[in-house]
Amino acid sequence: xxxxxxxxxFQVLKTGQSMTLQCAQDMNHExxxxxxxxxxxxxxxxxxxxxxxxxxxxxxxxxYNVSRSTTEDFPLRLLSAAxxxxxxxxxxxxxxxGPLYFGPGTRLTVL
Amino acid sequence: xDKVVQSPLSLVVHEGDTVTLNCSYEVTNFRSLLWYKQEKxxxxxxxxxxxxxxxxxxxxxxxxxxxxxxxxILNITATQTGDSAIYLCAVGNMxxxxxxxxxxxxxGTKLSVKP
Numbered sequence: 001x002x003x004x005x006x007x008x009x010f011q012v013l014k015t016g017q018s019m020t021l022q023c024a025q026d027m028n029h030e031x032x033x034x035x036x037x038x039x040x041x042x043x044x045x046x047x048x049x050x051x052x053x054x055x056x057x058x059x060x061x062x063x064y065n066v067s068r069s070t071t072e073d074f075p076l077r078l079l080s081a082a083x084x085x086x087x088x089x090x091x092x093x094x095x096x097x098g099p100l101y102f103g104p105g106t107r108l109t110v111l
Numbered sequence: 112x113d114k115v116v117q118s119p120l121s122l123v124v125h126e127g128d129t130v131t132l133n134c135s136y137e138v139t140n141f142r143s144l145l146w147y148k149q150e151k152x153x154x155x156x157x158x159x160x161x162x163x164x165x166x167x168x169x170x171x172x173x174x175x176x177x178x179x180x181x182x183x184i185l186n187i188t189a190t191q192t193g194d195s196a197i198y199l200c201a202v203g204n205m206x207x208x209x210x211x212x213x214x215x216x217x218x219g220t221k222l223s224v225k226p
Binding site for chain 2: 033035040041042043044045048058090098099100101102103104105
C-alpha cells in the first residue's frame, strides 16, 4: 500500500493564481482531511470529509475549496492564492475509529 | 474553545536520559488522545489512548492518559539521537459528526537529544 500520497511536493505561486493540491489514499478510509502547518501555530484543520460526497469546514477554511467525488481522492483547491496561504499542507485519512495517517506534505510558497 | 497545551515547548537532553512530555486538554465530547512524532516530514503515529489509566507501550516509549485530570504524558527512556523530533499531542472530539479523525493539535514539544 502506498498509504496517503500528495502531489506536488513543492509549489510556488504568484498572488492571485489558483491551483489544486492532490491527495489520494489506498486504504479505503472513509475519513479524509486537510491540515496546514505554520511555525508557532501547529496543525490546523482546513476541511474534512467523512465519505464520498460529504465535506465540511474545519478551523481555517477561508480561501480553500474541497470536493470528494470518490473514496480515494480529496483535492484541495486554492481559489486565489494569497501570501498568507504560504504553508505546509498535509492531507490525512483514517478509518474513523483508528488514528489519522498523514501524507508527505506539500510545501507551498505564495509570492 | 477546545484547546490542547503541550509542555515544555522545547527540551534538550543527553543520550541516555529519560524525558517526560506533557499534554493537557480542554475538549468537549472527548473521544481520544493521540501522540505523533514529527521529524522533517509528516507526523507519524505513536499512540492512541481512549481509556484512563491504561499505559500504552512501544519499546522505549510509553504513554498514559488521565481523563479525570485531562492530561497525558509521553515518556521516553534511554533517549537516543534518533529520538530528536517534534512530538505532537492531538485530541479527537465527537463534535464533527463523530469522526475520530478531526483532531485538535497542540503546538508540539521539540526534543533535541545530544550525543
